[in-house]
Amino acid sequence: MASDKNAAALIESKGIKSAPITIVDDSEVIIGFYPRKLIATLNIKTQVDLSAKTEWLKEKYRAILSGSIRASKQFSIEQLETTLPWRPQTLLDHMKHIISFPELAYASHSTGSMSTDDMRASYENLKNITTPEQIELYGNTVISHISDFLDSNDYDSFDRVVPAHYGGEVTVLELLTIILSHSTHHLKQTYMYMEEHLNINIESPATESDFAGIITPEALI
Incomplete structure (x- = not known):
């Protein structure tokens, strides 16, 4: 685009500041990479396999x-009630956060968003979860729901564009990918906290193979 002055001028005239961009017939603007929307708009004869x-x-x-x-099940109630040293949040809320954000991301296909209001409502709804056993039950339910959704072949829902606190205007699959990185980063923080602050030997931690392909910040804190 930097070498195409006409394209740059057109994009600037429309007030567009994001990429990638597809402009159809100088009228319809598609911001972002949404294969199914692009295929339909451009009348491309192909199939998308997600x-x-x-x-x-x-x-x-x-x-x-x-x-x-598994990590949650190693904590005592007293440990879960401890405030983390790097943020004003208890270990209990931290562990629920790891699970609740994927739930919110998955649910956005029906709720239509993953906003700060959605996050606050989720926090309130999960206040009754206070024990490792309850975290396990909740977590397994979320795993089941996400798995069923991803097995559903519901491409309209996969491609639904939703406003999200993380990522802006993204498809549900894009949001799930973003939040996977978010939760993975927090799990790595949990492992660090267990080893360096609680002196807990981690039982059956997630492996390098599990982490492979998931982008997270190098710095844990």
């Missing part, structure tokens, strides 16, 4: 959330 992406997401969510559940 099965590899959905299968990958399903397996990664199962691995990361299961790892979070």
Whole structure:
């Protein structure tokens, strides 16, 4: 685009500041990479197969959330009530956060958003979850719901564009990918906290294979 002055001028005239961009007939603007929307708009004769992406997401969510559940089961109630040293949040809320954000991301296909209001409502709804056993039950339910959704072949829901606090205007699958990285980062923080602050030997932690392909910040804190 930097070398195409006409394209740059057109984009600037429409007030567009994001990429990638597709402009159809100088009128319809598609911001972002949404294969099914692009195929329909441009009348491209092809099929989009998202099965590899959905299968990958399903397996990664199962691995990361299961790892979070196993970690939660190693904590005492007293430890869960402890405030974390790097943020004003209890370990209990931290562990629920790892699971609740994927739930919100998945649910956005029906709720239509993953907003700060959605996050606050989720926090309130989960206040009765206070024990490792309850975290395990909740986590397994979320794993089941996400797995069923990703196995559904509901491409309209996969491609639904939703406003999200994380990622802006994104498809549901894109949001699930973003939140997978978010929860994985928090799980890695949990492991660090267990080893360095609680002196807990982690039982059956998520493996390097589980983490493979999931982008997270190098710095844990």
